[in-house]
Amino acid sequence: MLLLREKIKEAGLKATPQRLAIYESMRKLGHASVDMVIEDLKNSFPTLTVATIYNVLESFVNTGLLTRRFSSNNKMYFDVNVYEHAHFYDQEENSYMDFHDQELVRLVMDYLSTKQIEKFDVKTVDIQLVGKKTDNQ
Amino acid sequence: MLLLREKIKEAGLKATPQRLAIYESMRKLGHASVDMVIEDLKNSFPTLTVATIYNVLESFVNTGLLTRRFSSNNKMYFDVNVYEHAHFYDQEENSYMDFHDQELVRLVMDYLSTKQIEKFDVKTVDIQLVGKKTDNQ
DNA sequence: CTTCATGCAAAACATTTGCAAAAAG
DNA sequence: CTTTTTGCAAATGTTTTGCATGAAG
Numbered sequence: 001m002l003l004l005r006e007k008i009k010e011a012g013l014k015a016t017p018q019r020l021a022i023y024e025s026m027r028k029l030g031h032a033s034v035d036m037v038i039e040d041l042k043n044s045f046p047t048l049t050v051a052t053i054y055n056v057l058e059s060f061v062n063t064g065l066l067t068r069r070f071s072s073n074n075k076m077y078f079d080v081n082v083y084e085h086a087h088f089y090d091q092e093e094n095s096y097m098d099f100h101d102q103e104l105v106r107l108v109m110d111y112l113s114t115k116q117i118e119k120f121d122v123k124t125v126d127i128q129l130v131g132k133k134t135d136n137q
Numbered sequence: 138m139l140l141l142r143e144k145i146k147e148a149g150l151k152a153t154p155q156r157l158a159i160y161e162s163m164r165k166l167g168h169a170s171v172d173m174v175i176e177d178l179k180n181s182f183p184t185l186t187v188a189t190i191y192n193v194l195e196s197f198v199n200t201g202l203l204t205r206r207f208s209s210n211n212k213m214y215f216d217v218n219v220y221e222h223a224h225f226y227d228q229e230e231n232s233y234m235d236f237h238d239q240e241l242v243r244l245v246m247d248y249l250s251t252k253q254i255e256k257f258d259v260k261t262v263d264i265q266l267v268g269k270k271t272d273n274q
Numbered sequence: 275c276t277t278c279a280t281g282c283a284a285a286a287c288a289t290t291t292g293c294a295a296a297a298a299g
Numbered sequence: 300c301t302t303t304t305t306g307c308a309a310a311t312g313t314t315t316t317g318c319a320t321g322a323a324g
Binding site: 068069070071072074075076088089090097101103104107108111112115118119120121122123124125126127128129130131132133134 | 205206207208209211212213225226227234238240241244245248249252255256257258259260261262263264265266267268269270271
Binding site: 150153156188189192193211 | 278
């Protein structure tokens, strides 16, 4: 995919097959941990090792192609959607779903802008709606 | 401290010296990881081991005496304040500060109640204001 | 007494590192 | 060619487990 090669190069990274594959995998998975990426790619790219995946995901985060997500199970999760948005987080299975609602993050941002916060420099707002998936899905 | 003994017993747990010490430590630290608790108690309670602290913190979370916090550095953090509130999260040093503002969580809750969310059962709302502490502190 | 909790050492996970070999540009 | 990147194996860091001993109620 030509667009993806460009995207990676524009980030200042070499467009290796590993990076292309890992980004595609993230695109498919949406939110994932390293072992989920390995699992996803183990057939199509069996030589990939954890070290490489950590390196690649890290390089993507550093260049703004991915973001890290917060979890409560001491594992790293990554998000392919880098614009600010809220998440549903299922704490039992440590899975994420996007909450596609432009208003919510803005609502909080606007609220914060009315407050005088001097002890902290807020860069981003992270909202997680914690709970459980309902049965019908 | 008599109140704390009661609190722990009411949670259905035996009020051991370890539990008392660990809870007091959490009260002092506010937000902490296991190694922070060990560090804090290493003089006053040198026989404490990680295994015990993990067990105790886990038992506290299960009985509602503590909550887990979300982090992006694959470590567990705990919070002594169990009511719902927002946090400042310094991603560089992985530290938390309470955002004592009753309105913010309610604002989000109210907003959510106007939405028809059918695929997810939201139990709690977790808001992290991510950024950096300002220099004056 | 009975049950639950602690402490220890080992095991299990998750992530990082160092470095030689390979590939990208 | 030069600079990054990959893949490997080993090291590090974090959390969990099993079990004998000890303490709480």
